[in-house]
Amino acid sequence: MEGKIYQNHTLEWEISTFIKIWVSVVVSLLYCHVASKFVPRGLTRLLTFIPVVCLFLVLPLHLHSMHLGGMSAFFIAWLANFKLLSLAFDKGPLSDPSLSLPQFVAIGCFPIKKSHPIPSPSISKKPRKSLWNYPTKILLIAVFIRIYDYSDHLNPKLIMVLYGFHIYFMLELILATVAALARSVLGLELEPQFNDPYLSTSLQDFWGRRWNIMVTRTLRPPVYDPALSVSTRVVGRKWAPLPAVFCTFVVSALMHELIFYYLGRKRPTWEMTWFFLLHGVSLPVEIAIKKVLNGRCQLPRVISTPMTLGYVLVTSFWLFFPEFFRVKSNVRAFEEYALVGAFLKDLLGGAVKSTNFNFNATIIQLPYVLS
Structure with a gap:
């Protein structure tokens, strides 16, 4: 008690x-x-x-x-x-x-x-998501939470994959809720966050157009643009995006370390930083190769997509996901679900008990009122 x-x-x-x-x-x-x-x-x-x-x-x-x-x-x-x-x-x-x-x-x-009216009917809107999109993701999250009860009997790599999808679905649901409130109250739109990242054909496609688009746009004016301006004067316009991209990944790495410090209040191991530095080098290398090839020797999607996702997943298992488990984010999240559930149960139980008490008191007093 x-x-x-x-x-x-x-x-x-x-x-x-x-x-x-x-x-x-x-x-x-x-x-x-x-x-x-x-x-x-x-x-x-x-x-x-x-x-x-x-x-x-x-x-x-x-x-x-x-x-x-x-x-x-x-x-x-x-x-x-x-x-x-x-x-x-x-x-x-x-x-x-x-x-x-x-x-x-x-x-x-x-x-x-801020939402802006579409200037011309010729500009097509992005197709709406299915009505079953969010209910399906809520159901999948519930299934994941149930599966976690048996995590001692499952491969840790599988748990990491499930937890990755769990985070992805949770972000979409939270952002969808914020979008609905902003649209109904202030006439504002949600900044796009994800664009089917599992269809990425390259690291440039993954980081620039499909994953964390909102963060990319937020970092662009204060980080990427100044770095691009400086590097243009140093290495020329053609190669200036490469150091600018790397600088953006460095800032993103430090911000991720800060966010995980807020979550766990533990001294950083810098694995998260190494993850973003690794991609901060890999992406400029990919961009440089594309500039050199100039459109020649492009890999078909059936090869480039598995290669891209494989690289992201392998490096995530190695350096990114372990930080989630180090701060016990999954355990603490489930404890919070249980705590909120118990709190709501007590709250609703107290309301029902109060209603029953008032109803019974009314029934007891009714004969006296009628007489």
């Missing part, structure tokens, strides 16, 4: 802290919105934003859950900070002068963008 009371208190404290943090985020973004109107772009505006950037790096340390903490860390420390760094130089989605105050705040901390 005492354990249940302690768990409920912990959950209530986490939710209370979560609300306070997001109130702080909204107030901070309001400050940045006003500052961007009066402070000239460049170093002066950047210095004006630095206190908020530092605050956004500290806020996730007050959360300890996998879901609320991990989601807040990604949205606040990563997305919001890099959008503010872009805004300091009038770049990125927050630099749009037509944004209303609510739209500025929403776009500042969530993976959404």
